[in-house]
Amino acid sequence: MTHRTRLSITLSTLLAFGVGRGQAVAQDPAASPRSQPLIYEVPLGMDIEMRADGDFKPDANTGGQLGTDVHPDAYKEIIEDIKKKKPDLLVFTLDSADMNRVDYMGDDDQAEFSNLNHKELRRLVKKFQEETGVPKDSQCIWIKDCVGWPILLAFSWPTFNAAGVPSMFISADARLRGPLYPQVARFHNSNDIEVTRKWRECTNGMSYAFFEYGGHDRNLGLCFLRPDWTLSVSFKGRHELEWFKEPEDGDYTLDDNPKALMGLTPDTMIELGIARRLAGETREEQLTHLVQLRGITDYATKQPAGPDAPETVVVDQTGVELFRTYVEDWRDTYKECSEIPRQLQQDTDPDPMRELSRRQKLYENLLRACKKYEAVQRRLGQMGSIPMILARLEEIDEQRKGLSRQRKDADDGDSGGGRNGRGFGGGLPR
Template identity: 30%
Template sequence: MAKWPCHVSTVYSYHHGIHTDSDPNRSSSMIKTGFLISCAALCSTMLAMGAPKDSAPTNNEDGTNEKLPVVYTVPLVGQMGTDIHEDLIAEIIEDIEEVQPDVIIFRIDSADLGTNQHLPQFNRLEAGKFQLPEYRNMCQDLHTKLGHIDQVVWIEDSVGISSLLCMAWPKLYMSEGARLYGLQNLHRMVQNWNDEDIREKMEEAMEGQARGFFEMGGRGEYARVLGNAMIDPEKKLSANFVGRDVIWLPHTEGMWLVDNNPEEVANWSSKTALDTMLIEDTVSSLEDLVFVLGYREYEHNTQGDEIAEKYTNRWRGSYAKCKVTYEDYRADRGLGTTNSQARVLMAKRKQLEEVLNHMNRYSAVERRMKDEYGLTISQLEFDIATYKDQIRQAKDAQRGGGRGGSRGGRGGGLGGGGRN
């Protein structure tokens, strides 16, 4: 049974009046009797309480013992496709299924660009990965396996593919000053096709995949209009309002103009998102959000935060080691002082095996190594098999007096540089 931080404070008070008189023996007897009665009462109460439970009721501010609602936070922070990854979500789902909280809050903070509008910071290696099928499966699992639990998204900042993830939920909240930008990169991905027919088909396929997230988020008939406007710069967006309902329009004739720039997509600040009722409200903190959700008191389960932190530390630590090993491999470092061709080849094979182990252990490491060095698991497996053949040939040559087979010295086999 899952346990989470829970402070329970219960105070029991007993008072027994003891009459004393001038007879010391009688007084002593009554004191003993009173003491025994007090002990019996205390033991009876403790037995009635029973053993401690994982989720005991808590004394609330109003003096009641009703169980506080449990709020489970899930930080989706960092790079899409690595820090925010399907392996992490699988761990989170397993934990939530045990905890069974009253509400899940997905806190999204993932931005490909910094906040300096004059000098926007962009790190290509830390930009979100375009793993749309994996993201779709993540969202579907969260909706289907945890669909009986109330779920909301709190956007602290979202620039890039993470904005697609945000739209997969109907209940959105934003921090004041937060951004919901960046889906134009999906459109740019398919612009490299020279053939116009192929390019148009690729655009439609990409936009169709992206619309699936808007449909999961309950946008219904407006999923296409909203999705297209946030992805394709050529699409327009405006809105009409009927009471609390928003009618999204694929042109500029609505009451509220959102986007008419042919070079930009529809991006949202927290203010414009609130003004157009794309989001429920803006909030300043977790406490503020929980209050807006209707909970005056709550119990905060932080296991999701701990799981996410451990996962990120593990994969990034593995990635750092993987890079060092591969850089050593490329530079012919760590081969020892041997002049034996077979030993040199074995050392280089071992380095590649270490790299492969890191990439097999975390697909986040695999994605980063592929982006940075062009490495794939299948390529590494092929190179390792090649080294094994060369090692066998080198050993045969040594047994034959050093004639024939592979040439001696370092840098034999596949070479220290590997593949770029």
């Protein structure tokens, strides 16, 4: 962890715990029941501000990659914090896109594309919805930007909770698209058509099951994943929608192209009543609207100053800061590790023993990083394989033994004759 990130978490934690503002949100609810609801934000990806060193490209997915940034490791502390604080409303903010705004340029870093593991993602969603202690009805999702496999997260929460309160919100400038077809197809490429069909249907099933889990129709999910799937919809009553695979069966055609994947605009989502639009341009304005749509009216982004100021609802940002720290930390660690192959090749020490120590240290750093962050291990691929790193360390140990033996033999040679008394004397040149 860098010095800067340590500082930021400390400050943000202090703020979240109520230092410098009203104490109601900060205190242990068991010790002092809150007079105002506590809202807690959980980022599912984050548009990390560009770093001063310019390492990360603008608009690239540098804080919202599925499988590295959005990874169970990122949420361990957050979930414990939620369990402790027992918030009244959990707001999941989805900001995870594989591509930048001008994706036709093809300038996106593919290493930043989603790294989907269905099992890991479904367990993460279950953890959020079933193990935080906050009921599903007290959770909602805000789609800020979603392109690629994060679509599975977007639809893991329902349109309304059981009481009919909106639970899905979308920013007016959000993108909402599924993965590119090659990203879908990589799960079922085979030279045998039957095998392709086997993997295609089961991986599609594993994907659209996220839509079903969130209470959405499978046809909607399939349309984001299968180019051949077309889609239309009819209203059935005020809130209910009836979905059809065929484009002409419903009152409104959403996708009549059997050769392309579907994407939905925020306007369509809003017109169909699947999600509520959040008014305003800034994050604060949109968050205020979201909270109001959830029926909480006395919300403010900051607790007003002054001893007599009324206590207002604020959004706990501990989760946001914990997430930011995790993302910056694993990415810093990865950056350091990705230098290791070059360091192994260059900067060598002329003294063989010292060189072995130098290499050992590099591999030990690599081992520590890979054990700490699965995200680092994933990005490094074979180089991040723990048995392989352990093997390199053992190998260095053997080399050290060999070197010591050679030096000892040489010393023995200097003092006249080899170890077995059969040497030619003189030893190895040093």
